[in-house]
Amino acid sequence: MDCFVTKQKMTGANHLVWELNTLRIEIILCIRQKTWLAGKRADDGAEGLWRIHDDLYDFCSFVNDHPGGREWLSLTKGTDITEAFESHHLSQVPKKMMGKFFVRKARQARNSPFTFHENDFYDTLKKKIYKELPNIPKAPAARSKFLADILFFCYLSAALLAAYFKSFTIGTAAGIFLCLTAVAAHNFFHQRDNFRMYYFDFTLLRSRDWRISHALSHHLYTNTVNDLEISSLEPFLQYLPTKKHFVIRYMSWIYSPLFYAFIYIGQFTKNLTEIMITGQGFTWEMLLPFTVPILMVAITKEVTYVVIMFLWIIVVSSIHFGVVGLNAAHHHPDIFHDGDTPRSKEEMDWGIYQLDAVMDRKDITGSHFLVLTNFGDHALHHLFPTIDHGLLEHMYPVFLETCKEFGIEWKLSSQFELIKGQYRQLAKTIPNRYPPKALVKEN
Template sequence: MDMSKVFKSSLGIKYPTFRDYPLHSGEKWLEGKNNDDGAEGLWRIHDNLYDLNGFIEIHPGGRDWIELTKGTDITEAFEVHHLTDNAETLLPKFFIKKATSPRSFPFTFHEKDFYKTLKRRIIGKLETLPKHLAIKSHIMTDALFASYVGLFLLAVYFKSFVLGIGAGLCLGLVTVAAHNYFHQKDNFRRFYFDFSLMSSKEWRISHVLSHHMYTNTISDMEIAAVEPFLQYLPGEKNLLVRYGSWLYSPAIYAFLFFGFFVKTLLQNYLKSKVTAWPTLLPFTIPVLAWLLTGQPVMFCFGMFLWIVIMGSIHFGIVGLNAAHHHPDIFHDGDATRPKSEMDWGLFQLDAVMDRKDITGSHFLVLTNFGDHALHHLFPTIDHGYLEHLYPVFLETCAEFQADWRLVSQLDLIKGQFKQLAKVLPNRNVPK
């Protein structure tokens, strides 16, 4: 389906090349950005082009971030992912020339505006916080993974599908928790995400580089990936999509993990005909259960399918109802701020709501996409620190008259279904 005839950007963003490519792969999204961003095969930051080839192997965050983004505009990712001035100091060494075309995106990062002001204050606050807050996140995440494996083995040993539900819940929780880690520099915990059948490397593109930077716009892969079945942007929709999606959404939740796995296999095959080793990680657990319990191999894999479905349902319910879909949240096509007020941080607040049921609990924030506004503004910061950043955040919001919205989980669940049914754009300009 040609979604370009349905959804138009109110931000003035060109309809992304390959947005409607059936596979919705991160690789294709990046290929489209290569066509659209005016980076000329280099790395674009604001209106300058840099050659970072010599920096790939020594990048402190890992080679993925540099290698994947060659030929694209990385302005937002560069500004948001670096919490010191080290990267900015190094940049002039790699400068090649000025870009010859304007940026595709309207977002700004002026020193005296909301985001850069907040960023300076957050950096100062982080220096005063104890390191054990991140260690608590590590312990919780490791414990959830261990619980998943333990409950999986018990479910197979006792042939208990009830224990399988418990294992599936732990799988869903550890998958969300692992999302904390694929935002950060290379570390082993990011691979917990791959045990869900999804790919942490693919999500570094679709979630980190796309969704986080261009939230709820036509350049957000997480919007495009569920189309035409779930259509969150305002525009022409038939009755089945508007209201039938309320009924078939649970089926989509149940098979999210499987769908992403099939997409990863196809992407690997089309690119190199080789399966990347993280793709095999999920299958180590049913094989372990078979070796340790002596149960038939088919039963072990049947339980695996059951557990994956349970985890996928949890992940789908939490993920799609976490922060971004409600009629009062900005979706591309809605009225926008004036160009003079297109600060990236303010835009992020327009595209998110937080849940009062989740905020305040380290465990719930880590496992339910909590403290979502602060996480979007500073995605590399461990979730354990976020609750301690609120005094600085709220003070800066008040200073710039920025609207941080806190609602209930139920409000967002109801709002998500209302947004699916929404056809007319919101004409109220964000404040």
């Protein structure tokens, strides 16, 4: 099935990633992850290899030995993985071993304006965090695993009890537990391959797809036109400041919960349709969510009722997932969105940009459970996505010290303010005229 493809030349200084200081590229916007990757392969100048900064590498012989799992490299072959490489590796060891995979210099300049210069903000913060890691207790990471396991057990138990007692109240609880399980599982699909990442697949979504749309797209190019979590919501929800129809600006406040209700089902239907038409794309994880209704039928012997109850659980969970996810950190008029005036070329440090595109919630930060199940400690998670959520709270002293050193603002608000801001951003049509606060480094 051909997906809807939008091609556009991004012109003007306000389009951060796609034109900055005479840089022009043509980008393909599509909700399908494979098409997004195909667009990057066409635009990134990686020449069928892996590009990091201005160098090309051949990791074919290393794919199966990659400590994070083969999927990360197999997905990204033929693309520029600079942002992913820098944010996924704190140690200097990977950089030291890359020489044996070096092929040649790239023939064209990088499309992305983001920089990773030595001793700039992100490089400095990475070095400090890596030095601090041995002093951080390991128990919170083990607690994250325990919480994810407990949440999954609660989902499974509640789903079976809902079927047995024919209770939609218990079914609602099962839906909430499923959402909490999925958000907790998000912590694990950022890391090396592990079984807990597949808890996410019980929602009808696929962790493999989200490694592309979330980890490789949203995390690396947050709130830009190359962020699949922006483009895949359009035209129903439009967060970038541009000309919008009245219905999109204000009626989306009303119909967005209905949109949330079909996040899971819509994505699964799209995947299933593609498989039926192309004969490709099926993975064993797609069967995981249906193990639960099979168990429900085994208990009740009533297929029709179980189908209704399972759909109820899925819809409840999908709504909760949409509410939590879209109000977590990124959509507020004070947060940078593509179209707003960006920082100067000299301030295009990737870590600084991540803080421009994030706003944390003071009523979530500080609680391990809330952070794990509500996309908490979001700024630190974006800066260090492979580090377990349970460890992030121990990094704040170093993080805040480095922000102060470089004059970088860490935006902290409340959940209620972000919910209000999300609706204001939907209605916003005029980009911010002024760039985020200029960098003022301490002497």
